[in-house]
Amino acid sequence: MFMYTEAKKILRLFTRYFKLNLSSQMEYRASFLVQVFGMAINNATFIFFWWLAFGVAGEYIAGYTFKDIMFLWAVTSSAFGLAHILFYNVHRISNLIITGELDTFLLQPVPVLPNILGAGTSVSAWGDLVYGVVLLAIVWGLSAKVWIIFVLAVMLGAVIFTCVNILAHTLTFYIGNAEMIASTVFEFMISFSIYPDKIFSGIVRILIYSLLPAAFISHIPLRLVKDFNIGTLAIWLAFAIGFLVLSFVFFYRGLRKYESGNLIVTRM
Amino acid sequence: MRCIEVKDLTKTFTTKVKQEGFKQSLKSMIKPEYATVEAVSNISFTVDEGEIMAFIGPNGAGKSTTIKMLTGILHPTDGSISVLGLDPAKKRRQLAAQIGTVFGQKSQLWFHLPPTDSFRLLADIYEVPKDEYTSRLNYLVEMFDIGDLLKTPVRKLSLGQRVRCEIAASLLHQPKILFLDEPTIGLDVVVKQKIRELILHINKEYNTTIFLTSHDAGDIEKICKRAMIIDHGKIVLDESVKKLKYDYLNMKIISARFFEKQKPVSMDGVKIIKSTDYAASLHVDTEKVSINEVISMISKDGNLADITINDPPMEEIILDIFKKTAAGAP
Structure with missing residues (x-):
């Protein structure tokens, strides 16, 4: 019962933030549209690059077809988009800790971490989300199985992307400004998600199935699309939930070390 | 209630201590020294x-x-x-x-x-x-x-x-x-x-x-x-x-205007804040001298036109308290 009311509260908070974020961005209408379309065009150039590469290499690159690579791209792009539409503020955690702006969130009677995550959005992320959907529709058509796995993958992917950022930014409580670390880690995550996983070996391969779980963003969903297996599905779900719990626990432990600060700031 | x-x-905070200079920077990277600062102490x-x-x-x-x-x-x-x-x-x-x-x-x-x-x-x-x-x-x-x-x-x-x-x-x-x-x-x-x-x-x-x-x-x-x-x-x-x-500081501010030119007041316990030919602002320490004495002093020639007696501004009181605590006598 407690969990249920908590979840309902958090959901309401997210909805309210979502609307508020959107209206905040729409204050600047021209910039909104430019950013959304700009991001879609930016992504499209990468397809062109892959199309050229397959033209040279033949049907397979590292065991992946052009269609497979496009699936990785679609999922990664939409998951990235969803994460940034809903939880863009995750990137500000280090900054909030260092400037003491975290105080504002701690002074409100709602759970701190969801409160932080929901409080910001990225406009261009809409471009990423839509781009993935369009790409999938063009390359994979309208197969129900593909789309169900895609939707699930986008949702879990958004959660995993966000959690990786939470973990990295939480380091700020322990070692000081971890913003650089977090952005590096996040770039690794994206890069690993959009290339065939067979090209990674050794330590990197272990990493993408554990602490930097890029494999769970796009590779495992692709495996399910090509060869559905209930066991793989279960591992995928369990991993996402486990990772979520881990990142929250790590954050709340770090929060105990919070020292606050007194910089003069406005809430943007 | x-x-x-x-x-x-x-509440204590732990902060890293580093001496001046590059050499010390290196040293503090390898073997950091910490000091605890008591921000709030037993209140x-x-x-x-x-x-x-x-x-x-x-x-x-x-x-x-x-x-x-x-x-x-x-x-x-x-x-x-x-x-x-x-x-x-x-x-x-x-x-x-x-x-x-x-x-x-x-x-x-x-x-x-x-x-x-x-x-x-x-x-x-x-x-x-x-x-x-x-x-x-x-x-x-x-x-x-x-x-x-x-x-x-x-x-x-x-x-x-x-x-x-x-x-x-x-x-x-x-x-x-x-x-x-x-x-x-x-x-x-x-x-x-x-x-x-x-x-x-x-x-x-x-x-x-x-x-x-x-x-x-x-x-x-x-x-x-x-x-x-x-x-x-x-x-x-x-x-x-x-x-x-009223109690912490026995201080009063006396402001007076005069009909005729006056000489600056000089008394123990009285500090001149401002003094012109026809007006004066005085800071009076009532532990050393009574208000009565000060008024008699400045009105003795009978040329007092106006007088007001005020408490010192809060700012001054607080400043004084800080000074006293810094000197170790609260």
Whole structure:
């Protein structure tokens, strides 16, 4: 019962933030549209690059077809988009800790971490989300199985992307400004998600199935699309939930070390 | 009824120590040295319901650290706190629902949106029912005179307008205690006065307890009944503002005007603040010399045109207290 009311509260908070974020961005209408379309065009150039590469290499690159690579791209792009539409503020955690702006969130009677995550959005992320959907529709058509796995993958992917950022930014409580670390880690995550996983070996391969779980963003969903297996599905779900719990626990432990600060700031 | 009880509260921070120079930088990377700083050291106090309490101290005295512990942002190193019967470190969210905060340096309002959007969000966060929210908002809009500002993006508001909206925002959920950290910082005299009136009004109307930190002696003099002074993490004084003004310092300011040219006064215990041919302002230490003696002295030629006797400004009193504590004699 407690969990249920908590979840309902958090959901309401997210909805309210979502609307508020959107209206905040729409204050600047021209910039909104430019950013959304700009991001879609930016992504499209990468397809062109892959199309050229397959033209040279033949049907397979590292065991992946052009269609497979496009699936990785679609999922990664939409998951990235969803994460940034809903939880863009995750990137500000280090900054909030260092400037003491975290105080504002701690002074409100709602759970701190969801409160932080929901409080910001990225406009261009809409471009990423839509781009993935369009790409999938063009390359994979309208197969129900593909789309169900895609939707699930986008949702879990958004959660995993966000959690990786939470973990990295939480380091700020322990070692000081971890913003650089977090952005590096996040770039690794994206890069690993959009290339065939067979090209990674050794330590990197272990990493993408554990602490930097890029494999769970796009590779495992692709495996399910090509060869559905209930066991793989279960591992995928369990991993996402486990990772979520881990990142929250790590954050709340770090929060105990919070020292606050007194910089003069406005809430943007 | 007690609404804040603090006992033996201590907060220490650990900071890295580094000597000057590159060599020392390298050394501190390999083998860092740490020092502990006691920001708040073993303080105890209580605040009653409906009280207006000023918490005063110079920069770095421990004011903000204390207020952050009272509101659950920071966890104490030692000692105990009870605010509205709750331990802020353990029941942060429950407490947050019952207190309001205005931290002069941090905004609750969304920079790019009009206040009304932020108000609506805060009402959601604080779970204020819809009809209650409407009537509460109407009341606050009227009281704070912010009707015209509601639809203007916060970035376009002046500081004074913004602070009024900030305080209104912190009152949407009818808090039992209002924590104000430097609420009048950077405001002009007229707006300051307005804010002070509003704070007094809220206290009277709803018996809201006010806990206020400020650098501005005027804030304390005009609104607070009790003042607590903290320096170097220790409470050096806890008195009613009235008592502080009348008893702590035996100082009076005498201003006089004369019909004819006068000579500067010279007496033990009297300091000249300003002196011209036809007027003088004197600082009188009544422990050394009585007011009576000073008046007889300056009026002896019978040319006194006008005289006023005032208490020294609060600012001076506080400064004096700091000086005395720094000298080791509270």
